[in-house]
């Protein structure tokens with residue numbers, strides 16, 4: 001029997017009440033995450049991709065119960081996270097850490113790097129005094145920071161250094177699961193690669209299981225073992241990284257892949273430009289969530305919602321034309 005995955009998400013749903021503006025969407029339900037199921041094996045990195053606003057951050061936050069779920073369940077190492085008592089959830093939080101996009105807003109401006117990382121140890125009752133100092137310095141070094149950083153405040157650090165401090169603070173708790181939500185999106189291009197390399201090294205060293213969230217499929221390709229493509233609150237395709245690129249089944253995934261610069265120089269790609277705007281999640285719709293922008297949409301697509309199903313081992317797709325694994 002295959003081992004139980006570290007993370008199992010079942011029909012996770014998060015709806016918001018749209019309170020923004022005075023327009024027609026006000027008071028409507030925003031289906032930010034609408035019945036998402038997937039799993040992540042121990043030591044695996046799962047890449048979650050999709051356009052801005054499709055629900056990636058909401059999914060990551062709700063999985064960790066940083067947002068109150070509307071429905072569904074999440075199992076961590078077989079334990080139902082949403083059913084845990086407050087104290088048990090607090091203890092489990094140490095195991096599940098999140099790294100966000102903006103490192104400056106993730107850090108207290110009045111705390112030095114050393115204080116920020118050491119505080120995490122103290123809050124969880126793991127170390128104090130000299131031991132805390134020793135472990136903090138060690139973790140800052142592991143995250144590639146020079147010793148002098150210990151007494152520096154966030155405003156004295158570059159964005160890349162700040163993100164290393166945030167990563168050190170998450171990892172000092174010895175978590176088994178990390179959600180990295182667009183951790184490099186606010187960094188300069190040259191720094192982005194350094195942070196991705198650091199995350200890869202740390203994942204090997206500490207045997208981490210990761211959910212890596214990004215709008216950039218080209219980047220996720222380098223770091224993820226399996227990839228889930230999200231559109232309008234739901235997964236539309238999921239496959240091992242190589243398979244997703246080699247045998248793309250969903251028209252939306254095709255469009256995303258066509259925008260990734262080719263790895264083979266001299267082999268230009270034809271970019272698929274999607275018609276229409278990215279969807280407004282407050283709008284309700286029938287049929288396939290992608291049909292207003294899909295170049296292949298037919299009548300059935302407007303009426304019947306395609307379910308996510310496995311068309312070959314480990315390859316799931318939600319498209320009527322992909323039935324039985326045929327290319328749409």
Ligand SMILES: Nc1ncnc2c1ncn2[C@@H]1O[C@H](COP(=O)(O)OP(=O)(O)O)[C@@H](O)[C@H]1O
Pocket residue numbers: 016017018019030031032050051052053054055056057058059281282
């Ligand atoms: N706190 C909130 N209240 C109302 N709507 C929200 C809230 N957070 C997110 N949303 C909406 O949910 C949708 C998904 O947002 P988000 O998860 O941030 O997407 P992504 O991370 O993929 O860019 C968006 O339409 C967003 O406006």
Ligand code: SF4
Pocket residue numbers: 250251252288289290291294295296297298301306318319320321322328
């Ligand atoms: S179900 Fe229809 S509209 Fe949806 S992705 Fe497939 S072909 Fe396009």
Ligand SMILES: [Mg+2]
Pocket residue numbers: 056057058181182
């Ligand atoms: Mg986001």
